[in-house]
Amino acid sequence: MVSIRMEAIGGQGANSAGKILAEAAVLKAGFSGNHFSSFGSEKRGAPVRSFVRFSPAKQAIRSASFVRYPDVLLVFHENLLRTHPEIFDGVGSETDIVVNSSLAPGRLRVPRGASFRTVYTVDATEIALKVGCGLNAVMLGAVAEAVHEVDAEYIRQTLSEFFAKLPAEAIARNQTGFNEGMKRLRSAEFALKQASEQLVAAALPEIGYMNAPLGGIIANPGNTVLKDNSASRKGVAPRLNRELCFNCGLCDMVCPDFCFVWDPNGPKLQGIDYQYCKGCQKCVVACPVDALTPVLESSIPESDRQYHVFPEANRDAVRARWQNADWSKLASEISPEMRMLTLQTELLDHRSYIRPDLSHVKKPDVKE
Template sequence: MKFEKNCYEIRLESIGGLGANLAGKILGETGALYMGLNSSNFASYGSEKRGSPVKSFVRFAEKGHEIRINSPIEKPDILILFHERLAGKAQVMAGADEKTSIIVNSSESNEFLRDRLKIYAGTLYKVDALALAAKNKTRVNMVMLGAAAKASGFIPLDKLCEAVTDTLGKKYPLSVEGNINGIKAGYDNAIPYEIKPDGKYPYIEYEELKQDWGYDNAPIGGINPIFGSTVTNDLTASREGYIPIFNKELCINCGLCSSTCPDMVYQFKEGEYKGKISMVNLGPDYTHCKGCLRCVEVCPTKAITEGNEREYDISKTDIKNISLITDNFKLEDTGQNSWVESVSNTVNSLE
């Protein structure tokens, strides 16, 4: 294997829960243990919870070329986006140019994705990893691994399958068949689509993102300046593709969904239920929902069921706290976990 430069570099951009960290580890192991290459892998993420941003970095080098660099990958040969909604000001597309293979988990068209992600240039491999994972009884990350093998042009499918069988087979032997099928599906469905640098979107330089507040300047000894669930915070990039579907007819307003939901998605308002004044469930505000489906599990009347996000146009739901957004808000579209800068806002009513 001859690489054009010292290291062949892969950057995985994802959110917690989709398995990008594991996918990066498996890619690194495939190179070192099954292909006779030198390889390295590390990941960067915040709290280990579903929905937080995750980056994983993999480097390969031929034997004889040591990997001495251990910093984030600025100009990836392959860029893997686990969720199309990672698009935004956050630099998920940084460093991608005409030499980059860009793999995106999406059911949208190539043209739509180019505009959504503002792709300067590259070879786009769109894979509907969610649908393929569901069909093959595996996870999104396995499908993305198969697509990565195809896009690389040098990672043999059989070596990747061997690595996955050995790594996951010991602990989860029953998952192996589905995982291998998922990898093969990703490989077969990754079709290249060339994007030339035609000036439609600019090249984005990689820059280290600095936190506004860190350990040395955060007030009161350290707080998280990025809010979890707020009026404007958009957590939709946190979802793995599933959403809760609310059926008002079956709801008895017990409030269990609300007390279980980690992101306070359910909106209650004083109203009438069975002839009495009580708090009535209006339904979910999907802006904050990360699709964990805990509410589905706890609802005693099956008023909440699991749905495939892509089959619902949730942008049309009117259960939004949109009326609480004032001119004082300055929205930051940072892609995943966007946040808002604002004056303090006291919520008294949903009206």
């Protein structure tokens, strides 16, 4: 049996890619197989996992669980390696990984101690932009090249049939993207010295029943600032030309992701926080003077990427401060709300319940 896990962001087409691959294996190659995806509510930008299993054997595949130990791991955006390290769960020296990246396979940043069989990369974002096809068409081409069990022709055919309702040009572009994905797949045997035979096991969640606050509350206002939305972009982002900007504020009015960085001392636009920008370009349309233009993300220089809406919320810094710190000293940083709502009894502090100052309270004027 071949087990494939696809890791992506909503909108990149991993669910469709999984369907297409499984249909090719089952309906064209005559294998037994199944497919399903795991996603949140129907959003672009949320993590999506797509699972495919197939086998030339006739026995039906019964397992309805996630693919924990993939033979092939398909990663639809290189940034996921950084932002979602848990995608490596269950990966080991028998796993091939295929990553959408412009880097050579040997230069990918992978978790320390992880090992793989073969590492593949394909610059699917660039190909998809250039060809004008779906990212998933390119990724399917890449997986067709990397996985030999299912004839690439079957996958190619299923891709066309799946999108049969699209105009003929769009179908043709998908075919081009698929072929480019096959052709431009780069591979390298994985031979890092520190590689171990161990499977990667994703860390258990840091928050569990001992330290999760009761009632499911989140006593940490605004902590989404630690998130990184950059994998939601499709290769294009706005760039600010400060020479042209006259600080009218219209970009700030239309931005859904609050990524404009203003001088705290006065309304002067400094830059864009690319940690949050999802590349929608509403600001580009709103800007009255062309101070904001859409550019290829890869062309944005490092000097433009140094602006942060919340410099104090640097994810790595917060994490490091927490992990390396002396617990007893840090206890004061925990909000009282968190302390009274944990099951860790040594932290329980009922004195911190919010008690109103009742010294001046008048008796309720209720007749008894």
